[in-house]
Amino acid sequence: MEETLTLVVATLAATLRVATPLVLCAMGGLFSEKSGIIDVGLEGKMLMAAFFAAATASLTGSAWAGVGAAILAAEMFALLHGFACITHRGNQVVSGIAINILAMGLTVVLGTAWFGRGGQTPPLAGMERLNPIFFPVAGDNILVYVALLSVPFAWWVIERTRFGLRLRAVGEVPLAVDAAGISVSWLRYRAVLICGLFAGLAGAYLSIAQNAGFSRDMTAGQGFIALAAIIFGRWRPVPAFAACLAFGLLDAIAIRLQGVKLPGIGEVPVQLIQALPYLLTLFLLAGFIGRTVAPKAAGVPYEKEH
Amino acid sequence: MSASRRPLPGWVEVGLLPLANIAMAFFLVGLIVAIIGVDPFHALKLLVLGAVGSSESIGYTLYYATNFIFTGLAVAVAFHAGLFNIGGEGQAYIGGLGCGLAVLALDRYLPGPLMVPLAILASAAFGAAWAAIPAWMQAWRGSHIVITTIMFNFVASALMVYLMVNVLIAPGSMTPQSRGFAASASVPSMQAALQWIGIAVAPSALNLSLLLALLACAGIWIFLWHTPWGYGLRTMGQNPEAALYAGTNLKRTTMLAMCLSGALAGGVAVNELLGVHHRLVLDFAAGYGFTGIAVALMGRGHPLGIVLAALLFGALQQGGAELNFEIPTITREMVVVIQGLVILFSGALVHLPRPWLQALFARKG
Numbered sequence: 310m311e312e313t314l315t316l317v318v319a320t321l322a323a324t325l326r327v328a329t330p331l332v333l334c335a336m337g338g339l340f341s342e343k344s345g346i347i348d349v350g351l352e353g354k355m356l357m358a359a360f361f362a363a364a365t366a367s368l369t370g371s372a373w374a375g376v377g378a379a380i381l382a383a384e385m386f387a388l389l390h391g392f393a394c395i396t397h398r399g400n401q402v403v404s405g406i407a408i409n410i411l412a413m414g415l416t417v418v419l420g421t422a423w424f425g426r427g428g429q430t431p432p433l434a435g436m437e438r439l440n441p442i443f444f445p446v447a448g449d450n451i452l453v454y455v456a457l458l459s460v461p462f463a464w465w466v467i468e469r470t471r472f473g474l475r476l477r478a479v480g481e482v483p484l485a486v487d488a489a490g491i492s493v494s495w496l497r498y499r500a501v502l503i504c505g506l507f508a509g510l511a512g513a514y515l516s517i518a519q520n521a522g523f524s525r526d527m528t529a530g531q532g533f534i535a536l537a538a539i540i541f542g543r544w545r546p547v548p549a550f551a552a553c554l555a556f557g558l559l560d561a562i563a564i565r566l567q568g569v570k571l572p573g574i575g576e577v578p579v580q581l582i583q584a585l586p587y588l589l590t591l592f593l594l595a596g597f598i599g600r601t602v603a604p605k606a607a608g609v610p611y612e613k614e615h
Numbered sequence: 616m617s618a619s620r621r622p623l624p625g626w627v628e629v630g631l632l633p634l635a636n637i638a639m640a641f642f643l644v645g646l647i648v649a650i651i652g653v654d655p656f657h658a659l660k661l662l663v664l665g666a667v668g669s670s671e672s673i674g675y676t677l678y679y680a681t682n683f684i685f686t687g688l689a690v691a692v693a694f695h696a697g698l699f700n701i702g703g704e705g706q707a708y709i710g711g712l713g714c715g716l717a718v719l720a721l722d723r724y725l726p727g728p729l730m731v732p733l734a735i736l737a738s739a740a741f742g743a744a745w746a747a748i749p750a751w752m753q754a755w756r757g758s759h760i761v762i763t764t765i766m767f768n769f770v771a772s773a774l775m776v777y778l779m780v781n782v783l784i785a786p787g788s789m790t791p792q793s794r795g796f797a798a799s800a801s802v803p804s805m806q807a808a809l810q811w812i813g814i815a816v817a818p819s820a821l822n823l824s825l826l827l828a829l830l831a832c833a834g835i836w837i838f839l840w841h842t843p844w845g846y847g848l849r850t851m852g853q854n855p856e857a858a859l860y861a862g863t864n865l866k867r868t869t870m871l872a873m874c875l876s877g878a879l880a881g882g883v884a885v886n887e888l889l890g891v892h893h894r895l896v897l898d899f900a901a902g903y904g905f906t907g908i909a910v911a912l913m914g915r916g917h918p919l920g921i922v923l924a925a926l927l928f929g930a931l932q933q934g935g936a937e938l939n940f941e942i943p944t945i946t947r948e949m950v951v952v953i954q955g956l957v958i959l960f961s962g963a964l965v966h967l968p969r970p971w972l973q974a975l976f977a978r979k980g
Contacts, residue, residue, distance in 0.1 A: 349761065393963035402699055402761050403912070404963035407955050410905055414951030415647075421946045422651040428946070533765055540762065578781070584773035587766040594758035594766075603759070 320561050322447040326519060328557030330355065330511040332456040334535035335542070335549045336463040337507025342544060343467060344500030345480040345606040346394055349405030350386065351508055352532025353412035358383040358512025360416040363430040363523035364423065366437040372517050375437070379513035380506055386412070387505025395497045398610030409532075417525050428525035430516070439518040452514040459507065463546040476500055480604030483611040493611045508532075537590035543602055556586045623969070627976050633915060633961065635968040640956035647952060653942055665937025666930035672937065674805065674819025678886070680922075680929030681821075684828040685882030686907025687914060687921040688835055692879065694916055695839060696872035697852035702749060702764030703880040704904025705771030706742040710881025712775065713741025714888050715783065715793055715895030722797035730800045735827070735885050739878035745771065746877025747870065754866040760873075768904070779897055793895035802889040822890035824882070831879060832918040838875075848872050880904065902951070909954040912962040928954070 334351050341348040358379035366375030386408050393404040417428035424430055439450040467473040475496055479486045483493045515531075516523040534556055542549025563582035570576050623632070645655035666676050686703045693700035700706075717737035722730055749763035779791040786794075805821040839845035847863035848871065859865055887899040906928055913927070914920030928950075935950040960967070 347761075349765070389959075393959065397964055397966055399963035399965065400699075401963075402701075403908075403958060406701065406905070406908060407959035407963055409955075410909075410951060410958060411955030414948045414953075414955055417948035418647070418651070418946055418952055421948075422944045425944075428948070530769055533769070536762065537766070578777050580773040580777040584770050587769045587773075591752070591763060591766050591770070594756070594763055595752050596756045596758070 320558070320565065322444075322449075323561035323564070324554060324557040325453060326448050326557075327560045328553045329453050329456040330514050330519070330531055331535045331538060331553040331556060332550055333452070333459060333507045333511035333514065334532055335538045335553050336456075336459040336546060337504040337511070338535055338539050339463055339467070339544065339546060339549060340476070340500045340507075341504035342539060342607055343480045343604055344476050344497045345483060345604055345609065345611070346390070346497055346501055347401040347405065347608045348390070348501075348504055349402050349536070350390055350408035350532075351405075351504075351535055352528050352530070353405075353409035354383040354386045354505060354508035355512040355515065355532050356409075356412040356416055356526070356528045357386055358509040359516035359527055360420060360430070360512075360523045362513040363433060363516035364420070366433055366517050367424075367431045367522070370437055372433075372437055372439050375517045376439070376510070376513045379516075380509035383509030383512060384502060384505040387501050387508070391498050391501040394610065395494050395501070398612065401608050401610075413526065416523070420523065420525070430523040433517060433521045437517065438521060439513075448519070450514075450518045452510055452518050455510060456514075460546050460550040467546065472499075477604075480606055483606050487611070487613065493613070497611075511535075534586050537586055540590055540603075541593055544604060559585050623972055624976055627972055629915070632965075632968065632972060633913065633920075635972065636960045636965060637913065637957065639964075639968070640953065640960040643956055644949070644953050648945065648949075651944055653945060658938060658942065658945060661941050662931070662934035662938045664934075665941075666934030668937075669817065671817035671819050672933055674816065674821040675936075676926070676929045676933040677805075677825055678820040678822070678891075678929070679932040680925040681825045681828045681886045682883045682903045683906055683910045683925035683928045684832060684922060685879055685886070686903050687910030687925055688828075688831055688907075688918065689876045689879035689904075690907045690911035691914070691916040691918075691921060692835060692839070692848075693872050693876040694911060695852045696848045696868060697855065698750075698753070698869065698872055698876075699761050700746065700764055700873060700876045701761055701908070702746060702767045702771075702904070703876070703907045704900055704902075705764070705768035706745045706877040706880035707883035707900035707904055708771045708775055709745040710738040710742030710877070711884035711888055711895060711899060712778065713737040713739075713744075713881070714884045716741075718796045718800040718889075719783070719793060719895070722800040725799065727799040727801075730797075731802060731889065734800055734889055738881035738884040738888075740881075742877040742879070742881025742884070743874040744877070746873040746880070750870050750873030753873075754869040775897065779895070783895055785894075791897055795894045796889070800889065801893055802885065804890070820891045822886065824886035824890045827885060828882060829922070831882060832922055835875075835879075836918045844868075844871065880907070906954055909957045909961070912965075913957055 334355060338348050338351050361382035362375040362379035365378035366372050390404050390408060393399040394401045420428040441449050443449055475486060475491055479493055479496045487493050515527055538549050538552035541552035559582055563579055566577055567579055648655040648658050665672055667673050689703045690700055714734050714737050717734045749760050749767055752758040752763050753760040783793045784791050802822045802824050806816055806818045808823055809816050848868050850858040851863055851865060851868050855865060883900050883903050910921055910924040910928055914924040931950045931953055935947050938945055939947050
């Protein structure tokens with residue numbers, strides 16, 4: 310009995326650990342998508358943030374400086390995305406892809422030039438990392454709690470504030486917002502910046518909290534899983550959070566199931582469980598689990614009439 | 616801002632604007648190189664020498680360019696139909712599965728002249744099939760092709776790892792790769808082919824797949840601009856409602872564009888597996904699908920532009936490797952940075968230099 314309990318608690322803790330960056334990313338992405346700016350570049354922003362967090366923490370010896378650098382790095386890319394998509398009305402998907410590829414290259418190029426470890430940053434220890442607060446075994450560092458708080462925060466801002474109302478409006482009918490005398494561009498820029506903030510925190514979590522340093526491509530598709538969680542949650546914070554937890558649980562189980570033979574089924578391939586978030590999202594998108602409802606103006610640049 | 620999209624003279628639109636975009640991207644690359652502490656001009660010299668300095672390096676440049684022509688065309692064909700296919704990576708990978716399965720099943724029975732075309736067809740068919748699912752989801756279920764093709768990349772990767780580790784691995788092999796293909800199932804290397812007509816070049820990974828890629832360019836050019844199907848496809852990309860009104864079947868055209876795109880991506884498998892590795896290996900398509908986006912954007916979706924852009928990226932890939940050898944602080948990932956910047960400036964920020972060019976040229980027009 311006690312053994313089962315330990316197993317359950319350990320799995321839940323692992324779920325939370327894996328889900329934290331997904332939750333942060335998903336909540337950030339939600340703001341951007343709600344305002345009508347598709348963000349395929351979550352992955353790249355997170356990767357950049359992870360690199361600068363670890364690099365700064367390693368150079369200054371302070372984890373908090375790392376968090377600051379992570380946010381700054383992600384915001385730079387968020388501004389770039391905004392500049393291309395809002396100011397220059399460029400293709401949002403192309404801009405997102407560019408950001409992903411740029412981050413993939415830039416982190417390794419800068420990492421190799423600065424640290425000479427094949428793209429890795431030096432290993433971090435002690436005060437260079439964000440350490441667990443209450444339960445050392447569970448790894449409950451501050452960003453885990455930030456992620457948990459980000460969900461009610463996102464819900465409150467989007468559903469209960471004037472800014473949130475305008476944000477939803479600008480993602481559905483930007484013309485109406487414009488006609489009401491509110492700047493579409495400024496609203497969208499704020500949304501993109503909030504997205505950058507969260508993506509930055511997610512990146513910092515990866516390299517200075519969950520792991521002890523940056524390694525190349527360490528985001529490994531998590532930005533896209535966060536995107537999938539947004540779709541799964543139908544662009545609402547709480548269901549998106551639930552989707553992140555579900556994907557996190559899948560991951561935690563995948564680690565446990567490695568090489569285990571299940572009665573009646575045999576060994577479940579790890580690759581299948583790893584691909585499950587994507588497969589489930591595809592099923593959802595194909596309309597087998599109900600229709601999806603993206604913000605109507607998502608992906609459409611707004612052209613102001615003169 | 617809305618007045619800023621006034622037309623420019625043709626040669627500015629086709630020639631100068633793309634060059635201005637690329638110039639901006641490369642200016643930033645130079646800046647990054649300088650930040651790292653290397654003289655950008657010295658780096659450029661080494662890069663050019665590494666890319667075209669010897670017949671061996673030219674061979675490798677053209678070998679990389681072959682992959683980029685395939686994936687660049689793949690992205691461009693879908694783009695002309697208004698579809699953004701980010702799944703070239705996965706389609707090339709699954710194309711390789713088709714190629715590998717065909718060869719592993721039949722290479723002991725079929726002679727080369729039958730085996731190689733069959734393997735090429737299998738690559739194209741599997742690549743097309745992998746693109747057909749997101750195409751169907753877009754056409755019939757209305758799900759966004761960008762998201763679905765991204766997901767299919769990850770699914771393809773997981774599927775291939777599973778198959779390579781558990782099913783297709785050569786008996787007794789420690790690394791996940793299939794048994795070697797029979798000699799009949801190989802595309803001849805360019806060195807062998809040129810030797811046959813009396814020209815001696817250094818051996819490289821370059822093989823006759825390059826000719827297939829150029830053939831594909833010509834074929835796509837004819838298809839897009841000289842057939843009714845290509846016309847319907849491009850009309851759909853410009854204005855779906857007009858295409859519908861003109862009698863184009865949008866669902867069928869979506870399928871056609873994506874299947875063609877996937878089949879072209881499958882060409883990477885031909886170049887890599889039949890031309891170089893001669894066995895099924897993991898991750899042979901890594902990165903080529905994404906470079907295809909940069910190539911297609913830079914080449915403005917035209918086959919000729921794509922060949923030029925593919926040559927440039929081939930040279931960067933090969934020259935970058937040599938540069939890394941000479942200056943270890945500049946890694947090969949510099950090429951990835953360049954790709955990202957090219958996609959940014961030739962894609963998302965394509966209209967950035969327009970106001971300046973307008974100030975220079977629009978008045979005369």
